[in-house]
Amino acid sequence: MYDFDQVLDHKGYSRKWDAPRYPAAPEEPLLPMWIADMDFAVPSCVLDAVRARMEHPVFGYCDTDPRFAQAVSDWAKVRRGVEDIAPEHVRYQNGSLGGVVSAIQTLVQPGGPVLVHLPNYNGFTKAIADAGCRLVGSPLVQDEAGLFRMDLADMEERILAEGIECLLFCSPHNPTGRVWEREELEGMCALCERLGVSIISDEVWADFVFAPARHISTAQISDYARRSTITLNGASKTFNLAGLHTSYSIVYDQALRERYHQASTASHYSAPNTLSVAALIGAYTGGHQYVDELVAYIRQNMELAHGSISQQVPSVASYLPQGTYTMWLDFNGTGRSQEENARRMGAKGLVINPGSDYHGDNWFRMNLACPRSQVERALQALKAAMA
Structure with missing residues:
Protein backbone atom coordinates (compact mmCIF):
# COMPACT_ATOMS: atom_id res chain seq x y z
CA MET A 1 0.00 0.00 0.00
CA TYR A 2 1.26 3.47 -0.94
CA ASP A 3 0.63 6.44 1.33
CA PHE A 4 -0.87 9.14 -0.88
CA ASP A 5 -2.05 11.02 2.22
CA GLN A 6 1.56 11.84 3.12
CA VAL A 7 2.26 15.59 3.03
CA LEU A 8 5.73 16.40 1.67
CA ASP A 9 7.78 19.59 1.76
CA HIS A 10 7.92 20.85 -1.84
CA LYS A 11 9.43 24.30 -1.27
CA GLY A 12 12.63 24.64 -3.25
CA TYR A 13 11.91 21.47 -5.23
CA SER A 14 8.84 22.35 -7.30
CA ARG A 15 7.86 25.22 -9.60
CA LYS A 16 4.27 24.48 -8.65
CA TRP A 17 4.99 25.58 -5.07
CA ASP A 18 7.76 28.11 -5.69
CA ALA A 19 6.21 30.19 -8.50
CA PRO A 20 2.38 30.18 -8.35
CA ARG A 21 0.53 31.01 -11.57
CA TYR A 22 -1.00 34.15 -10.00
CA PRO A 23 -0.43 35.97 -6.68
CA ALA A 24 -1.56 34.21 -3.50
CA ALA A 25 -2.06 35.95 -0.16
CA PRO A 26 1.08 35.34 1.92
CA GLU A 27 -0.92 35.18 5.15
CA GLU A 28 -2.95 32.21 3.86
CA PRO A 29 -1.67 28.62 3.56
CA LEU A 30 -0.60 28.15 -0.06
CA LEU A 31 -2.76 25.71 -2.07
CA PRO A 32 -1.00 25.42 -5.46
CA MET A 33 -3.20 23.23 -7.63
CA TRP A 34 -2.26 24.48 -11.07
CA ILE A 35 0.66 23.04 -13.10
CA ALA A 36 0.30 19.30 -13.81
CA ASP A 37 2.73 17.96 -11.23
CA MET A 38 1.64 15.55 -8.52
CA ASP A 39 2.34 16.16 -4.83
CA PHE A 40 3.05 12.48 -4.12
CA ALA A 41 6.33 10.74 -3.39
CA VAL A 42 7.97 8.92 -6.29
CA PRO A 43 7.65 5.14 -5.78
CA SER A 44 10.60 3.10 -4.56
CA CYS A 45 10.91 1.23 -7.88
CA VAL A 46 12.02 4.50 -9.51
CA LEU A 47 14.28 5.63 -6.67
CA ASP A 48 15.95 2.21 -6.51
CA ALA A 49 16.61 2.19 -10.26
CA VAL A 50 18.14 5.68 -10.22
CA ARG A 51 20.25 4.91 -7.14
CA ALA A 52 21.51 1.69 -8.73
CA ARG A 53 22.56 3.54 -11.87
CA MET A 54 24.30 6.22 -9.80
CA GLU A 55 26.46 3.55 -8.17
CA HIS A 56 28.32 3.17 -11.46
CA PRO A 57 30.74 6.13 -11.76
CA GLY A 287 5.27 0.41 -10.92
CA HIS A 288 2.06 -1.46 -11.74
CA GLN A 289 0.66 -1.62 -8.20
CA TYR A 290 1.63 2.00 -7.61
CA VAL A 291 -0.36 3.16 -10.64
CA ASP A 292 -3.38 1.04 -9.75
CA GLU A 293 -3.53 2.59 -6.28
CA LEU A 294 -2.70 6.07 -7.57
CA VAL A 295 -5.53 6.14 -10.11
CA ALA A 296 -8.01 4.86 -7.52
CA TYR A 297 -6.93 7.56 -5.05
CA ILE A 298 -7.19 10.34 -7.64
CA ARG A 299 -10.63 9.12 -8.70
CA GLN A 300 -11.77 9.49 -5.08
CA ASN A 301 -10.35 13.03 -5.04
CA MET A 302 -12.27 13.79 -8.24
CA GLU A 303 -15.54 12.47 -6.84
CA LEU A 304 -15.06 14.42 -3.61
CA ALA A 305 -14.35 17.65 -5.48
CA HIS A 306 -17.18 17.21 -7.97
CA GLY A 307 -19.72 16.53 -5.23
CA SER A 308 -18.53 19.39 -3.05
CA ILE A 309 -18.45 21.98 -5.83
CA SER A 310 -21.83 20.92 -7.22
CA GLN A 311 -23.47 21.23 -3.80
CA GLN A 312 -21.59 24.09 -2.15
CA VAL A 313 -20.43 26.31 -5.04
CA PRO A 314 -23.39 26.26 -7.46
CA SER A 315 -22.07 29.24 -9.44
CA VAL A 316 -19.19 27.02 -10.66
CA ALA A 317 -20.15 24.23 -13.05
CA SER A 318 -18.22 21.02 -12.37
CA TYR A 319 -17.91 18.04 -14.72
CA LEU A 320 -16.54 14.71 -13.53
CA PRO A 321 -13.64 13.88 -15.89
CA GLN A 322 -13.14 10.48 -17.48
CA GLY A 323 -9.37 10.76 -17.21
CA THR A 324 -6.30 12.86 -16.28
CA TYR A 325 -5.96 14.24 -12.75
CA THR A 326 -7.34 17.72 -13.41
CA MET A 327 -10.89 19.11 -13.43
CA TRP A 328 -12.11 21.66 -15.97
CA LEU A 329 -14.39 24.07 -14.11
CA ASP A 330 -16.75 26.65 -15.64
CA PHE A 331 -16.76 29.94 -13.68
CA ASN A 332 -18.97 31.86 -16.12
CA GLY A 333 -21.92 31.42 -13.78
CA THR A 334 -20.23 33.56 -11.14
CA GLY A 335 -21.01 36.75 -13.06
CA ARG A 336 -17.43 37.89 -12.49
CA SER A 337 -14.45 38.14 -14.80
CA GLN A 338 -11.70 35.53 -14.90
CA GLU A 339 -9.30 38.06 -13.39
CA GLU A 340 -11.63 38.78 -10.47
CA ASN A 341 -12.23 35.08 -9.84
CA ALA A 342 -8.47 34.47 -9.81
CA ARG A 343 -7.96 37.40 -7.42
CA ARG A 344 -10.60 36.04 -5.04
CA MET A 345 -9.08 32.55 -5.04
CA GLY A 346 -5.58 33.94 -4.61
CA ALA A 347 -6.78 35.87 -1.57
CA LYS A 348 -7.64 32.50 -0.01
CA GLY A 349 -4.31 30.94 -1.02
CA LEU A 350 -5.82 28.84 -3.82
CA VAL A 351 -3.98 28.87 -7.17
CA ILE A 352 -5.42 27.02 -10.19
CA ASN A 353 -4.86 27.50 -13.93
CA PRO A 354 -6.92 30.26 -15.61
CA GLY A 355 -8.79 29.01 -18.65
CA SER A 356 -7.30 31.69 -20.89
CA ASP A 357 -4.11 29.58 -20.82
CA TYR A 358 -6.12 27.01 -22.82
CA HIS A 359 -8.34 29.25 -24.99
CA GLY A 360 -11.18 28.80 -22.49
CA ASP A 361 -11.86 32.18 -20.88
CA ASN A 362 -13.31 32.08 -17.34
CA TRP A 363 -12.88 28.35 -17.06
CA PHE A 364 -10.19 27.11 -14.66
CA ARG A 365 -8.19 23.87 -14.50
CA MET A 366 -7.78 22.40 -11.01
CA ASN A 367 -5.10 19.79 -10.25
CA LEU A 368 -6.29 17.12 -7.79
CA ALA A 369 -3.15 14.95 -7.69
CA CYS A 370 -2.41 15.78 -4.07
CA PRO A 371 -3.15 14.48 -0.57
CA ARG A 372 -6.85 14.47 0.32
CA SER A 373 -6.29 16.91 3.16
CA GLN A 374 -5.12 19.47 0.60
CA VAL A 375 -8.14 18.81 -1.61
CA GLU A 376 -10.43 19.39 1.37
CA ARG A 377 -8.71 22.68 2.24
CA ALA A 378 -8.86 23.77 -1.39
CA LEU A 379 -12.59 23.10 -1.58
CA GLN A 380 -13.16 25.20 1.53
CA ALA A 381 -11.02 27.98 0.05
CA LEU A 382 -12.97 27.84 -3.22
CA LYS A 383 -16.29 28.03 -1.37
CA ALA A 384 -15.11 31.05 0.63
CA ALA A 385 -13.68 32.77 -2.46
CA MET A 386 -16.91 32.43 -4.42
CA ALA A 387 -19.22 33.45 -1.54
Missing part, protein backbone atom coordinates in the same frame (compact mmCIF):
# COMPACT_ATOMS: atom_id res chain seq x y z
CA VAL A 58 30.47 6.63 -15.53
CA PHE A 59 28.08 9.28 -16.87
CA GLY A 60 29.45 9.97 -20.34
CA TYR A 61 27.66 10.08 -23.68
CA CYS A 62 25.49 7.02 -24.08
CA ASP A 63 23.02 5.28 -26.34
CA THR A 64 19.60 4.33 -25.01
CA ASP A 65 19.66 1.16 -22.92
CA PRO A 66 17.82 -1.53 -24.95
CA ARG A 67 15.76 -2.28 -21.84
CA PHE A 68 14.12 1.14 -22.33
CA ALA A 69 12.22 0.16 -25.49
CA GLN A 70 11.38 -3.24 -24.06
CA ALA A 71 9.95 -1.63 -20.92
CA VAL A 72 7.81 0.69 -23.08
CA SER A 73 6.54 -2.26 -25.11
CA ASP A 74 5.77 -4.36 -22.03
CA TRP A 75 3.99 -1.49 -20.26
CA ALA A 76 1.79 -0.79 -23.29
CA LYS A 77 0.92 -4.47 -23.58
CA VAL A 78 -0.08 -4.88 -19.93
CA ARG A 79 -1.66 -1.47 -19.25
CA ARG A 80 -3.28 -0.68 -22.61
CA GLY A 81 -3.56 -3.94 -24.53
CA VAL A 82 -1.21 -2.75 -27.29
CA GLU A 83 0.81 -5.77 -28.39
CA ASP A 84 2.60 -4.66 -31.56
CA ILE A 85 5.22 -2.16 -30.36
CA ALA A 86 8.65 -3.38 -31.48
CA PRO A 87 11.92 -1.90 -30.18
CA GLU A 88 12.58 -0.09 -33.47
CA HIS A 89 9.27 1.78 -33.13
CA VAL A 90 10.39 3.44 -29.87
CA ARG A 91 12.73 6.40 -29.48
CA TYR A 92 13.74 8.31 -26.37
CA GLN A 93 12.53 11.93 -26.26
CA ASN A 94 13.88 14.47 -23.81
CA GLY A 95 10.38 15.70 -22.92
CA SER A 96 7.11 15.24 -24.80
CA LEU A 97 6.87 18.86 -25.97
CA GLY A 98 10.31 18.66 -27.54
CA GLY A 99 9.02 15.59 -29.34
CA VAL A 100 5.93 17.54 -30.43
CA VAL A 101 8.06 20.35 -31.88
CA SER A 102 10.15 17.85 -33.85
CA ALA A 103 6.97 16.14 -35.07
CA ILE A 104 5.50 19.44 -36.28
CA GLN A 105 8.74 20.24 -38.09
CA THR A 106 8.55 16.79 -39.71
CA LEU A 107 4.98 17.16 -40.96
CA VAL A 108 4.38 20.89 -41.53
CA GLN A 109 6.13 23.45 -43.71
CA PRO A 110 7.45 26.56 -41.90
CA GLY A 111 4.59 28.96 -41.29
CA GLY A 112 2.01 26.28 -42.01
CA PRO A 113 -1.18 25.57 -40.04
CA VAL A 114 -1.62 22.96 -37.30
CA LEU A 115 -5.11 21.95 -36.19
CA VAL A 116 -5.87 21.55 -32.47
CA HIS A 117 -9.06 21.14 -30.48
CA LEU A 118 -10.12 24.04 -28.26
CA PRO A 119 -9.72 24.33 -25.35
CA ASN A 120 -6.18 23.07 -25.87
CA TYR A 121 -3.21 22.20 -23.70
CA ASN A 122 -1.24 25.44 -23.36
CA GLY A 123 2.00 23.62 -24.12
CA PHE A 124 0.65 22.98 -27.62
CA THR A 125 0.21 26.71 -28.21
CA LYS A 126 3.86 27.40 -27.45
CA ALA A 127 5.14 24.28 -29.24
CA ILE A 128 3.37 25.26 -32.47
CA ALA A 129 4.78 28.78 -32.28
CA ASP A 130 8.27 27.50 -31.43
CA ALA A 131 8.12 25.20 -34.46
CA GLY A 132 7.48 28.26 -36.63
CA CYS A 133 3.90 27.32 -37.42
CA ARG A 134 0.46 28.70 -36.61
CA LEU A 135 -2.40 27.29 -34.56
CA VAL A 136 -5.87 26.75 -36.03
CA GLY A 137 -8.48 25.82 -33.43
CA SER A 138 -11.57 23.65 -33.80
CA PRO A 139 -13.80 24.10 -30.72
CA LEU A 140 -15.01 21.04 -28.87
CA VAL A 141 -18.77 20.99 -28.27
CA GLN A 142 -20.43 19.96 -25.00
CA ASP A 143 -23.29 17.48 -25.24
CA GLU A 144 -26.30 17.26 -22.91
CA ALA A 145 -24.26 15.36 -20.31
CA GLY A 146 -21.49 17.97 -20.35
CA LEU A 147 -19.03 15.77 -22.27
CA PHE A 148 -16.79 17.60 -24.72
CA ARG A 149 -16.95 16.08 -28.20
CA MET A 150 -15.18 16.70 -31.50
CA ASP A 151 -17.09 18.58 -34.19
CA LEU A 152 -16.02 16.70 -37.32
CA ALA A 153 -17.88 19.07 -39.64
CA ASP A 154 -16.04 22.05 -38.16
CA MET A 155 -12.73 20.20 -38.40
CA GLU A 156 -13.32 19.44 -42.07
CA GLU A 157 -14.27 23.03 -42.82
CA ARG A 158 -11.09 24.35 -41.23
CA ILE A 159 -8.86 21.70 -42.82
CA LEU A 160 -10.15 22.59 -46.28
CA ALA A 161 -10.14 26.35 -45.73
CA GLU A 162 -6.61 26.46 -44.29
CA GLY A 163 -4.97 23.64 -46.26
CA ILE A 164 -4.15 21.82 -43.02
CA GLU A 165 -2.00 18.69 -43.21
CA CYS A 166 -1.41 18.02 -39.49
CA LEU A 167 -3.65 17.46 -36.47
CA LEU A 168 -2.06 17.85 -33.02
CA PHE A 169 -4.28 15.63 -30.90
CA CYS A 170 -4.47 15.18 -27.11
CA SER A 171 -5.69 11.78 -25.87
CA PRO A 172 -6.89 11.69 -23.12
CA HIS A 173 -7.73 15.34 -23.52
CA ASN A 174 -6.14 18.08 -21.45
CA PRO A 175 -7.77 20.19 -20.01
CA THR A 176 -11.30 18.71 -20.31
CA GLY A 177 -10.51 15.19 -19.06
CA ARG A 178 -12.23 13.48 -21.99
CA VAL A 179 -11.27 9.91 -22.83
CA TRP A 180 -12.19 9.49 -26.47
CA GLU A 181 -14.47 6.61 -27.47
CA ARG A 182 -13.57 4.28 -30.33
CA GLU A 183 -16.38 5.61 -32.52
CA GLU A 184 -15.10 9.18 -32.09
CA LEU A 185 -11.54 8.15 -32.91
CA GLU A 186 -12.68 6.20 -35.95
CA GLY A 187 -14.56 9.23 -37.26
CA MET A 188 -11.57 11.50 -36.69
CA CYS A 189 -9.11 9.10 -38.33
CA ALA A 190 -11.42 8.53 -41.31
CA LEU A 191 -11.65 12.30 -41.79
CA CYS A 192 -7.86 12.62 -41.62
CA GLU A 193 -7.43 9.81 -44.14
CA ARG A 194 -9.94 11.31 -46.57
CA LEU A 195 -8.27 14.73 -46.41
CA GLY A 196 -4.65 13.57 -46.16
CA VAL A 197 -4.00 14.86 -42.63
CA SER A 198 -1.21 13.36 -40.51
CA ILE A 199 -1.64 13.05 -36.73
CA ILE A 200 0.58 13.86 -33.77
CA SER A 201 -1.03 12.08 -30.82
CA ASP A 202 0.06 13.22 -27.35
CA GLU A 203 -0.95 10.39 -25.02
CA VAL A 204 0.96 11.27 -21.84
CA TRP A 205 -2.27 10.99 -19.79
CA ALA A 206 -3.02 7.44 -21.00
CA ASP A 207 -2.48 5.86 -17.58
CA PHE A 208 -5.01 8.17 -15.89
CA VAL A 209 -8.33 6.73 -17.07
CA PHE A 210 -11.33 5.93 -14.89
CA ALA A 211 -13.43 2.85 -15.70
CA PRO A 212 -15.60 2.24 -17.61
CA ALA A 213 -13.72 4.62 -19.92
CA ARG A 214 -10.76 3.04 -21.73
CA HIS A 215 -7.84 4.66 -23.49
CA ILE A 216 -7.37 3.61 -27.12
CA SER A 217 -4.16 4.72 -28.78
CA THR A 218 -4.80 6.68 -31.98
CA ALA A 219 -2.38 4.57 -34.03
CA GLN A 220 -4.44 1.46 -33.23
CA ILE A 221 -7.60 2.76 -34.93
CA SER A 222 -6.86 2.03 -38.60
CA ASP A 223 -4.14 1.18 -41.09
CA TYR A 224 -4.01 4.83 -42.09
CA ALA A 225 -3.62 5.96 -38.47
CA ARG A 226 -0.85 3.42 -37.96
CA ARG A 227 1.03 4.75 -41.02
CA SER A 228 0.39 8.43 -40.37
CA THR A 229 0.63 8.95 -36.60
CA ILE A 230 3.53 10.06 -34.42
CA THR A 231 2.65 9.13 -30.84
CA LEU A 232 4.23 10.84 -27.83
CA ASN A 233 4.08 9.33 -24.36
CA GLY A 234 6.21 8.95 -21.27
CA ALA A 235 6.55 8.05 -17.61
CA SER A 236 6.83 11.69 -16.56
CA LYS A 237 3.13 12.29 -15.93
CA THR A 238 2.32 8.88 -14.47
CA PHE A 239 5.24 8.76 -12.03
CA ASN A 240 5.76 12.50 -11.45
CA LEU A 241 9.12 12.60 -13.24
CA ALA A 242 8.74 15.80 -15.27
CA GLY A 243 12.09 17.04 -13.97
CA LEU A 244 13.76 13.99 -15.52
CA HIS A 245 12.03 14.24 -18.96
CA THR A 246 11.28 10.52 -19.27
CA SER A 247 9.44 10.63 -22.60
CA TYR A 248 9.42 8.67 -25.84
CA SER A 249 7.90 8.51 -29.29
CA ILE A 250 6.27 5.56 -31.04
CA VAL A 251 6.22 5.59 -34.86
CA TYR A 252 5.26 2.45 -36.77
CA ASP A 253 5.88 3.52 -40.37
CA GLN A 254 9.56 3.26 -41.28
CA ALA A 255 9.64 6.17 -43.73
CA LEU A 256 7.83 8.48 -41.31
CA ARG A 257 10.04 7.27 -38.47
CA GLU A 258 13.21 8.10 -40.41
CA ARG A 259 11.94 11.60 -41.25
CA TYR A 260 10.93 12.18 -37.64
CA HIS A 261 14.21 10.90 -36.24
CA GLN A 262 16.10 13.21 -38.60
CA ALA A 263 14.14 16.24 -37.35
CA SER A 264 14.46 15.10 -33.75
CA THR A 265 18.22 14.64 -34.05
CA ALA A 266 18.62 18.02 -35.73
CA SER A 267 17.13 19.71 -32.67
CA HIS A 268 20.01 18.37 -30.51
CA TYR A 269 17.32 17.78 -27.89
CA SER A 270 16.63 14.07 -28.03
CA ALA A 271 19.91 12.55 -26.78
CA PRO A 272 19.18 10.17 -23.91
CA ASN A 273 19.66 11.24 -20.31
CA THR A 274 21.23 8.40 -18.35
CA LEU A 275 19.14 8.86 -15.20
CA SER A 276 15.92 9.42 -17.18
CA VAL A 277 16.39 6.10 -18.93
CA ALA A 278 17.01 4.33 -15.62
CA ALA A 279 13.96 5.99 -14.05
CA LEU A 280 11.62 4.86 -16.83
CA ILE A 281 12.91 1.29 -16.75
CA GLY A 282 12.38 1.20 -12.99
CA ALA A 283 8.91 2.74 -13.26
CA TYR A 284 7.63 0.53 -16.05
CA THR A 285 9.02 -2.71 -14.63
CA GLY A 286 8.03 -2.18 -11.00
